[in-house]
Amino acid sequence: IPRLSSYLNTHSQTHPDTASLLVNGGWWLSDSLGQDGALRADAPVMNRHVVEAFEAIGMDAANLSYLDLPALESQPIPGFAVSANVKSDKPIPTHILVERGGLTIGITGITKQDQSFAPSPSFRIEDPVEAAVTVLNDIQSQADVLVLLAYDTAEAAQAIIQAVPDLDILVDTRQNRQHAPPLQMGNTLWVKSHYQTMRLGELRLNTGPQNSVDLVVDRKIDLDREIADEPTMLQHMQEAREELNEVQAELFGLIE
Helix, strand or coil, rough: CCCHHHHHHHHHHCCCCCCCEEEECCCCCCEECCCCCEECCCHHHHHHHHHHHHHHHCCCCCECCCEEEEEEHHCCCCEEECCCCCCCCCCCCEEEEEEEECEEEEEEEEECCCCCCCCCCCCEEEEHHHHHHHHHHHHHHCCCCEEEEEECCCCHHHHHHHHHCCCCEEEEEECCCCCCCCCCEEEEEEECCCCCCCCCEEEEEEEHHHHHHHEEEEEEEECCCCCCCCCCHHHHHHHHHHHHHHHHHHHHCCCC
């Protein structure tokens, strides 16, 4: 995250007139299990720091995957979280509308109907196709550009594209480890994000007549040591690591 933050800041400084949007396709929280079958004691610490970091770097929308749900049993749902097909008594936005560069961008998300090994009884996952089609159709009149974040739902995504031809961008998130070229399916640009954001996906687009979306470049950026850590987020990470070390020392024993 410190390297991601550094890249985002550099991009904004280099291209001050270019509107940008930051999204996450799903599985951004830890669902690690303890020996008792519940969420492991260090997971809430990790998850709290991830949420704080996402808020600090300006995350616009993060899709809820089924693997994120156990973590949200014990902490509030962040304002940037979104899902069309995850339902709960806790309020979950079905979509987020973002204003950028004179355009309104509508974002929603779906997840595979599955469950983590860690329990999440407060949540239920509805059919992703029906849920996404309903939300996308509902916000079509409010948004110039429609974005769907999809976690491990390739077959459902194809059905959604056929049902909502005005869908502009589909971000396919699974355990994708190789760069796959974007696909153009009708009016929808289908791109894949990289596993665990070890590579940051950067999608550069132009909008044309009737707010059509045209691809300029889809690339993946290695978040390695060649990208400097942003100092504020680096400090946040170091503080998080110290807190985690204390909890994990109790869990696993002190390792020198």
